[in-house]
Amino acid sequence: MRQPAKVAAAIGISALAAASFGAAWIRPAGYAAQFREAPTLAPCARFPLGTDELGRDLLARTLYGMRLSFVLAGSAALVSSAIAGLAGVATGVFGTTFEQVLEIGSNLLMSLPWLFLLLLVRALMPLEMPAEASVVVTFLLLALLGWAPAARVTGAAARSLRHSGFTLRARAEGAGSWRLIRHQLWPNLRPLIVSQFLILLPGFILSEATLSFLGLGVGEPLPSWGGLLRDLEDYSAVAEQPWRVAPLVLMFLTVACLQSLASENARRKV
Amino acid sequence: MKFWQAIIGPAVTLLLGGLLTVWLVRQAPGYGTDPSELDGRWSAESIARLRAERQAHQNAWQLYAAYLKGMAHGDLGASLAWNRPVAPLLGERGLVTLRSSGLAVLLGWAGAVLVALACRFRAAPFVDATSRGAAAALLCLPSPALALVLCLAFRASVPQLVAGAVTGLAIFARVLLPSSTVLSAVEAEPHVLQARARGVPAARLVIWHVFRCAAPALLSLLAASVPVAFGIAVPVETVCNLPGAGQLAWLAAQKRDLPVLTALTFALMAITLVSTGIARAWSWSGPELAERRAA
Numbered sequence: 001m002r003q004p005a006k007v008a009a010a011i012g013i014s015a016l017a018a019a020s021f022g023a024a025w026i027r028p029a030g031y032a033a034q035f036r037e038a039p040t041l042a043p044c045a046r047f048p049l050g051t052d053e054l055g056r057d058l059l060a061r062t063l064y065g066m067r068l069s070f071v072l073a074g075s076a077a078l079v080s081s082a083i084a085g086l087a088g089v090a091t092g093v094f095g096t097t098f099e100q101v102l103e104i105g106s107n108l109l110m111s112l113p114w115l116f117l118l119l120l121v122r123a124l125m126p127l128e129m130p131a132e133a134s135v136v137v138t139f140l141l142l143a144l145l146g147w148a149p150a151a152r153v154t155g156a157a158a159r160s161l162r163h164s165g166f167t168l169r170a171r172a173e174g175a176g177s178w179r180l181i182r183h184q185l186w187p188n189l190r191p192l193i194v195s196q197f198l199i200l201l202p203g204f205i206l207s208e209a210t211l212s213f214l215g216l217g218v219g220e221p222l223p224s225w226g227g228l229l230r231d232l233e234d235y236s237a238v239a240e241q242p243w244r245v246a247p248l249v250l251m252f253l254t255v256a257c258l259q260s261l262a263s264e265n266a267r268r269k270v
Numbered sequence: 271m272k273f274w275q276a277i278i279g280p281a282v283t284l285l286l287g288g289l290l291t292v293w294l295v296r297q298a299p300g301y302g303t304d305p306s307e308l309d310g311r312w313s314a315e316s317i318a319r320l321r322a323e324r325q326a327h328q329n330a331w332q333l334y335a336a337y338l339k340g341m342a343h344g345d346l347g348a349s350l351a352w353n354r355p356v357a358p359l360l361g362e363r364g365l366v367t368l369r370s371s372g373l374a375v376l377l378g379w380a381g382a383v384l385v386a387l388a389c390r391f392r393a394a395p396f397v398d399a400t401s402r403g404a405a406a407a408l409l410c411l412p413s414p415a416l417a418l419v420l421c422l423a424f425r426a427s428v429p430q431l432v433a434g435a436v437t438g439l440a441i442f443a444r445v446l447l448p449s450s451t452v453l454s455a456v457e458a459e460p461h462v463l464q465a466r467a468r469g470v471p472a473a474r475l476v477i478w479h480v481f482r483c484a485a486p487a488l489l490s491l492l493a494a495s496v497p498v499a500f501g502i503a504v505p506v507e508t509v510c511n512l513p514g515a516g517q518l519a520w521l522a523a524q525k526r527d528l529p530v531l532t533a534l535t536f537a538l539m540a541i542t543l544v545s546t547g548i549a550r551a552w553s554w555s556g557p558e559l560a561e562r563r564a565a
Contacts, residue, residue, distance in 0.1 A: 104283070104286070107279075107283045108283060108286060108287050108290065110542075111280075111283055111284070111287055111539045111542050111543055111546075112287070112497075112535065112538055112539055112542060113497045113498065113500045113501030113504075113538060113542065114501055115501040115502075115504050115505070116500065116501060116504060116519055116534070116535075116538055119504065119519060119520065119523045120291070120294075120523070120531055120534075120535060121294070122523065123298075123522070123523035123524075123526055123531060124294050124295065124297070124298040124528075125298075125299075126299055127524070127526065202410070206411075206412045209412045209414075209415075210412045210413065210414055210505050213412070213414045213505060214414075214504070214505060214508060214520055214523075215524065216523060216524075226412075229412070229414060229415055229418070232415075232418045232422075233418065233509070235418070235421055235422045238418075238422055239422065248411075248415055251412075251415075252407075252410050252411055255410040255411075256406070256407070256410045259406065259409065259410060
């Protein structure tokens, strides 16, 4: 147990992921099933987190929402990290010209506050769309707009690798671009890309929650953490039914575990 | 050369960003359609002529040139949803955001720097652990959730206070760790070690040796916090029902008020680029000042 925080975070995130991916087994009725005889029910043996105004099981909605968030933010972070990795590799191979293009692109994306950028691009798309389409749009927004900070980091690392002794030697020995990528750039950039993925993931989960909270993310009836947070807008109801904050607590635990893993990973690299 | 790079780079980014925004707005579904086309009193010939007139001005370049020309004269277009000019609307709302978040940014930054200073130079492990834990916890919550929790605590009676508190706490969480890193780097500087060895009193050590050296980096953290504060203002003002620029952005996105969104994009881009430029200038001036002082 040399890194207790990392072990605790890994156990926590594994348990949460297992619960979310086993949602269909834990709550077989699904997230959309309405129990009309039991609206706004307090936690009980049948509904451990109670039900909402429409009689939907809140535990089922929380677990399915968590699964959606894991899949959506995870895929978006994977695509963003892949773009950042490609940018890094291209910087290492093509040099200054590509670096300048990358800088202009990342400057453009980073010259607006992240949430406003998401809001702006989302507003330029059709607002009324089926729930499944809203998931795809949210995923694409996060993936295609969120790569800039990660690409800057990988680009800077690739620049220093390009001028490093072993790369210069490989070039002098006649190594081609592909060989340079396979043997010099990729092995050195890979840990950095993994770190960037771990950093992006909790950020994307929070962004998706905020976007859905504002009504521009995942649409109803699909459950999402942002959608569940919207139910908390009625403060008086929350004061009377404190169990409604359970999705918020679970989201907090998920992000805390992921951030802990990311910072432990970064510390190990240092 | 560095100065011109700092001026030309952001200016080109602003112009490119503006062009991209206008192009995106031009591509948005439903752009250029006029509700008057649904008015039965217009003849088919008149509607066709109206459409042709609009088509003539719908090239993205022409649109952008016209927008820039209007902007130079203080005309940012007219809001479709609020049915009034965008410039005064933006001014009114921006003032509300500035009032609720401006002081909060300063307080959040100052609080983080003071806590980091106290932890580094007064050897306060409890304060260090507590503040780091609180900052980490704050970073694990989306800002609307934090606003909801505070609204629940204050019963939403003072929305300005809640919005300010959320912004201040979020800035505190984001500034604490970097400022602690800056201060620990300064702590290891030879002149600080020497002053300590000479027995210079703590207050004098912090003010004359540490803060003077770390000020550029710490001020650049303050400048970098300004655009972050606006990102937080969007959901927080929505939750608190505060009529600021953040709520305006959200409403404009929901109502697809493209003139307001375009003007907001320009304004925010300018603010971000200026604050990033200031942050960069301060971080450049840091080592130069240190070298000059050492010489």
